[in-house]
Amino acid sequence: MFGITDWHRDGTLAEYAAVEARNLAPLPGNVDFTVGASLPISGLTAWQGLFQHGRLQAGQSVLAHGAAGAVGSVVTQLAREFGAYVIGTGRAADRQAALDFGANEFLDLDHEDLDDIGGVDLVFDVIGGDIQRRSASIIRPGGTLVSVVGPVEARPVDGLAVDFVVESVPSQLMEIVDRVRDGRLRTHIGTVATLDDAIPALNPTERRKGKTVIRVRP
């Protein structure tokens, strides 16, 4: 099975956890647990942000922030699959990964200007702050800012601003895992081979032999 445990409880690194059946979907035998573990939060967040909260329509344009990251890479792939034009963002080093996930173009947030994009219909924000504020100002009339980093601080002049916390929805989990099985979707953890590799990749803080090791990303 795979899914999301109750947000209001700790312990996702425990060997055993009791989870309500309504939060789970079957993990197909040909999808390994490492990939399965990486799917619910990134996949459901992308799905719900694009389709439930962002009401994405084919032909619209999406600004997918952090397009090489966990959520942004799935946002990029799903938006492309549903017929959107996707501008991925991130740092200079993320360009190729974002394009490989299917972004039509890439904007380096450290060196390029969001205003040069013109207008977009949907901003998917995973960063917040000043980048969220600048992104809100380029949303076309009737467009939407969707954010997953807390209460939105900026609004489009003529459009919606939505923030949300992801929920476990089994039917959506099945949509997502089907896409992984048939190759339409891949997670950004890609090359992680074993559960031992996955734990530090998925969690910035790792406990080893009673010591807490803080992993610093390169």
Ligand SMILES: NC(=O)c1ccc[n+]([C@@H]2O[C@H](COP(=O)([O-])OP(=O)(O)OC[C@H]3O[C@@H](n4cnc5c(N)ncnc54)[C@H](OP(=O)(O)O)[C@@H]3O)[C@@H](O)[C@H]2O)c1
């Ligand atoms: N509300 C919800 O339900 C929900 C669900 C899922 C995630 N989230 C939140 O969404 C955020 C993103 O999660 P994630 O798992 O996708 O993280 P992630 O894998 O680290 O992806 C974020 C990406 O954005 C890039 N980025 C961040 N700040 C940037 C900046 N100032 N300029 C350029 N690039 C920048 C990161 O690059 P670097 O690594 O180089 O900084 C990274 O590639 C987190 O804050 C997470 O807590 C919320």
